[in-house]
Amino acid sequence: MLIFVLGLAAVGVVLVLRAWARNGSGQQPAEPFRIAGSFYYVGANDVTSYLITGPKGHVLIDGGYADTPPLILASIAKLGFDIRDVKVLLNSEPHMDHAGGLSALQQASGGELWASEASANVIASGGDDPSVTVLSWRDEKPTAVLVGLGLGALSWIGADSYPPARVDHRFKDGDTIRVGSISITARITGGHTRGCTSWSFKVRDGDRDLDVVSACSLKVVLGARYPEQGADLERSFRVLRSLPADIWVTSHARWWGRYRKFVASKTAKNPADSFVDPEGYRGYIDTAETEFRSGRTY
Numbered sequence: 001m002l003i004f005v006l007g008l009a010a011v012g013v014v015l016v017l018r019a020w021a022r023n024g025s026g027q028q029p030a031e032p033f034r035i036a037g038s039f040y041y042v043g044a045n046d047v048t049s050y051l052i053t054g055p056k057g058h059v060l061i062d063g064g065y066a067d068t069p070p071l072i073l074a075s076i077a078k079l080g081f082d083i084r085d086v087k088v089l090l091n092s093e094p095h096m097d098h099a100g101g102l103s104a105l106q107q108a109s110g111g112e113l114w115a116s117e118a119s120a121n122v123i124a125s126g127g128d129d130p131s132v133t134v135l136s137w138r139d140e141k142p143t144a145v146l147v148g149l150g151l152g153a154l155s156w157i158g159a160d161s162y163p164p165a166r167v168d169h170r171f172k173d174g175d176t177i178r179v180g181s182i183s184i185t186a187r188i189t190g191g192h193t194r195g196c197t198s199w200s201f202k203v204r205d206g207d208r209d210l211d212v213v214s215a216c217s218l219k220v221v222l223g224a225r226y227p228e229q230g231a232d233l234e235r236s237f238r239v240l241r242s243l244p245a246d247i248w249v250t251s252h253a254r255w256w257g258r259y260r261k262f263v264a265s266k267t268a269k270n271p272a273d274s275f276v277d278p279e280g281y282r283g284y285i286d287t288a289e290t291e292f293r294s295g296r297t298y
């Protein structure tokens with residue numbers, strides 16, 4: 001009897017966690033807006049999606065959870081753009097909160113999806129990351145091992161899976177992807193995931209060019225450890241610091257102050273100025289490095 005009750009409770013917990021994971025947090029509707037020039041925010045309140053527009057077609061970075069695309073599509077339409085003009089889909093990392101919606105967006109747009117080699121394999125399988133290893137009992141605190149095993153179990157039952165998307169092109173670190181006059185350079189900045197990709201590009205805002213970086217998450221997640229993670233992060237800190245950044249964004253809007261900057265932009269003489277934040281960019285990398293050095297995990 002006890003076993004039955006415990007089993008039922010366990011199934012209940014798993015179903016609740018699965019529903020939470022699927023529906024995700026941070027995907028309430030958010031007002032879409034221009035960040036600068038032809039660079040727009042079209043994501044949810046926290047899981048992000050960015051649109052870079054051009055006369056020969058548009059580029060979309062990240063797709064949110066599997067059920068975020070309706071919000072993204074509504075935002076793109078509200079800004080007056082057509083999803084069918086999106087020619088290229090890009091991704092920061094293949095976790096379900098950023099790659100879950102790629103398949104639906106690919107179908108709606110007809111665009112081609114580009115991914116790093118390591119991300120491509122995960123996206124094409126719908127979230128299965130073969131590079132993730134089981135935590136070593138020797139190297140981790142007992143609580144970390146327990147949390148890691150729990151996350152591993154959730155992954156094993158498919159709680160972090162999503163509709164697989166077709167990867168049309170695989171790029172290497174430093175490759176530039178072009179659509180008409182849009183030119184975006186991929187920087188593989190692994191650590192959070194092995195193939196995590198930061199994007200660097202320029203936007204023309206009025207009579208000035210602004211350097212933009214869409215930076216990877218740099219957090220070490222307990223359920224997503226892999227052997228070269230430390231070395232990857234060391235390199236990622238270096239690479240990100242070397243990129244010129246007037247404007248910076250990340251895959252979770254709260255990390256870069258989306259709402260605060262959006263509100264400030266409404267009363268700014270030049271709205272784009274509210275998003276110019278090179279100090280915030282340095283701070284983001286510095287904080288991540290401090291956390292990494294102190295052994296912090298999520």
Ligand SMILES: [Zn+2]
Nearest residue numbers: 093095192217
């Ligand atoms: Zn992630």
